[in-house]
Amino acid sequence: MNPSKSPYRKSRRRLIALTTASALVAGLTAVVATATQADATQSTYSLQKVQWSACVWYRPDLGGVVPECATVTVPRDWRTPGQGEDLSIAISRTKATDAAKRKGIVFTNPGGPSGSGITLSWMLATAQPSLAAQYDVIGMDPRGVGQSTQLVCQVDAAAASAANHDSRDLSAPAIAARHTLLKAIADGCATNPLTPYINTWQTTHDMDLIRAVLGERRLNYVGYSYGSWLGAKYAALFPSRAGKLVLDSNTGWMGDLADAWERMPMAFQRRWERQFVPWANRSDFFAKDVGTTPAQVNATYEQVRTAFIKYAGRPTAGDTVDGIIRGSLYTDDGFVGIGYTLGQLKVCLVDNQDWSPEAINACALAYLIRVLEYLEEHQGVEAATQLKARVHSAGTLLTQPEKLTAPSPEGLLPVLAAAQNATGPTVPLPGVYYAVRCGDGGNWHSTAWWDQLARRDGPRYPLAAYAIPQEVCPYWSLPAQKLPNPDPRRLGPLVSVQSEFDPATSYELTNDNLRRYPARLLAVDDSGIHGLYGVRGQGCVDDVVNAYFLNNVVPPARTVCTATPLFAETQVYPQPGPVDRLSRPRPSRTDHIPANVRQAADQLIR
Structure with a gap:
């Protein structure tokens, strides 16, 4: 008898087949149900209607293109949308003034991290009317900042008071007090349940949602300083939706934020x-x-x-x-x-x-x-x-010497200034600057490494080498979110704008990026301005970038502009630097920018 033709064997195979099919159907049903639920959850965000109204910060006497403002709801965590309390993101818009020639949106970010960008749309649109004619210019307070849902870290007031030392004091007691405060800042941020969700990865997803609810296929972008990091990471995560990208005053966005x-x-x-x-x-x-x-x-x-x-x-x-x-x-x-x-x-x-x-x-x-x-x-x-x-x-x-201000975010000045007005056991401190930098990962070294940097570089670079090493990130206990780098095979031309003597994002960072990514470099010889495009009156830079946005003129691989004269001078005084051998510079000019726009941009772009 042939066992393969046995009735028992046939019945057994049918049973196995039916059982397997039932299991597959049940599994597929569960997967489809889960996917449908996730899609439905996300659609509740992407289908929201933006309700524009007057901006509370804008006054008619400011002039320029009149902005409008709105609030967009985003999930606390884009990995599990719909779970946890939603966040509010404040945005602004100046509508294209020539509707017949409208090309889309230009999203903006002023840097930081922690910069409030809701006014930047008005500044850029007012300073660059040709851009404002063809694009809606979008500003945003990123999650954790300004008019959006804020992140505040409660820092131990006693630790802040005890760290009242000159940054140049590298004695053992001063260093110990400093480290106690740095750890207190990290611990204070870690206790806020919102902190793990304040990072670049989450913010890029907020940006893409805003693009979607505005009904745009592409997100064009101008980002300054940290905004260059944010824009590059948006392009890496959403390459099919990234349009024209202009990254100005660049971090090492192909490497490490640190x-x-x-x-x-x-x-x-x-x-x-x-x-x-x-x-x-x-x-x-x-x-x-x-x-x-x-x-x-x-x-x-x-x-x-x-x-x-x-x-x-x-x-x-x-x-x-x-x-x-x-x-x-x-x-x-x-x-x-x-x-x-x-x-x-x-x-x-x-x-x-x-x-x-x-x-x-x-x-x-x-x-x-x-x-x-x-x-x-x-x-x-x-x-x-x-x-x-x-x-x-x-x-x-x-x-008023008692009103010690915190004019720059580096070091401990912000928390020391806040501690002067402490009325309880803790000091409220805006936390986005720390949460994003530390939460994005990177090689932030050890506390001993930073102490040694201060000892080594302080005498050579006294303006910043004592303050910069007062770094919170070595004490950061929350998980970091690693981020991919942009892939030029999946993106259009990316323009990198950089001044030769930028004090905050050194030219060497741009060189590092260019070794790993074929960006179109727009450099300014003998300039140290941080944040060049649009709001500084740098005519050569504005011409090149506007030609890209308005007429699709892609800059060559390397373009060098001359600087404009410094205050009360009529000529540029050359200094040796890393731009000198790139190419023959184009002449520039100083264009008029309304005084209130220049002043506001000077305070904002960091």
């Missing part, structure tokens, strides 16, 4: 030594107070730093001077603020022995009047008005 902070001390010092110091020496106003040689300017900086610590009665007052200088190096207009800060402190503290309130107030007022008269004489009333904000903020150092 690299930008490691290179900051050198970059800030280079901008100071190669551009500010020679400018101050040439200045017919500031040189007589600040110095006519590089050695004199550096000596003035050390003198006023020491004097201000004594005058304010706080060791961290020296860090405030450093922070004001660093924050002012981001733009050329900031040179006036540095000159004013150093000059006023030199005249009223170093050269003046009477530190009574009456004498200090009289000296500060007299110096302020001199500077304002100088500004109006050289630049006219509008430019003087634009620069008054820098001058007035620096003036409060003498008239």
Whole structure:
């Protein structure tokens, strides 16, 4: 008898087949049900209607293109949409002024991480009317920031108070107190249940949802500083939806986010030594107070730093001077603020022995009047008005020394400033700056590595090499979210805009990117401006980028623009740097940007 023809065998095979089929059907049903549920959950976000209304921050006297604002709902975690409490994302829009020629949207980000970008759409649209004619310009407060759902970390107030040391103090007690505070910041952020969901990966998904609810197939983009990282990672995660990308003042977006902070001390010092110091020496106003040689300017900086610590009665007052200088190096207009800060402190503290309130107030007022008269004489009333904000903020150092500000996010100044007003056991601290940097992963080294960096580089790069190593990320205990790099095979041309002496995102980071990605480089020789396109009046840069956005003119592999003259100067003074041998530079020009736009952009793009 042939066993294969046995009735028993046939019945058994039928049973197995039926059982297997039933199991497959049940499994497929479960998979389909799960997929349908996930799709339905996501569609509740993508099908929401955006309700535009007037922006609370905009006033008619600001002028320019009138923006409108809205709120978009996003899931707390894009891995499990629908679970957990939803977040609100504040966005803004300036509608294309020439509807017949409208091309789509340009999304924007000012940097940070932690920059509030909701006003940037108005700034860019007002400064670049040709762009605003053909594109809706979109601004956003990223998750955790500003008018969006905020991330606040509660930091131990005692730890903040105990870390009241000058950053240059590398004694064992000072370092120990500093580390206690750094750990307290990391621990304070870790206790907030929102912190794990504040990172670049989540924000890119928010951006893509906003693209979808606005009904756009492509997301065109302009991002400055950290915004270059955000834009590059959006392109890596959503390559089919990425349109024209302009990344300005670049992080190492093909490498490690931590690299930008490691290179900051050198970059800030280079901008100071190669551009500010020679400018101050040439200045017919500031040189007589600040110095006519590089050695004199550096000596003035050390003198006023020491004097201000004594005058304010706080060791961290020296860090405030450093922070004001660093924050002012981001733009050329900031040179006036540095000159004013150093000059006023030199005249009223170093050269003046009477530190009574009456004498200090009289000296500060007299110096302020001199500077304002100088500004109006050289630049006219509008430019003087634009620069008054820098001058007035620096003036409060003498008239209100107890109000130590946090002019730049590096180091511990922000939490130390907040601790001065603490009324309870903890200090509320905006947490996005830490959550994104640490949560994006990267090689943030050990605390000992950063301490050694301060010892090694502090004497060479005193403006930043003592403050930058005060790093929270080595104490970060939450999981990091690794991010992919963009793939040029799946993307259109990407334009990388970079100044030669950028103090915050060094030119070397752009070189690192270009070795790994064939971006179209748009470099500016002998410039140190951080954030070049659109809002600085750099005519050559604006021409190239606008031609790309408006006329699809892809820049060549390498384009070099000349810098524009520094404040109160009529020519550019070349300095040796990494751009020198690239190619023959194109001539540039200084275009008019409304004073209020320039001033707002100076404070925002970081």
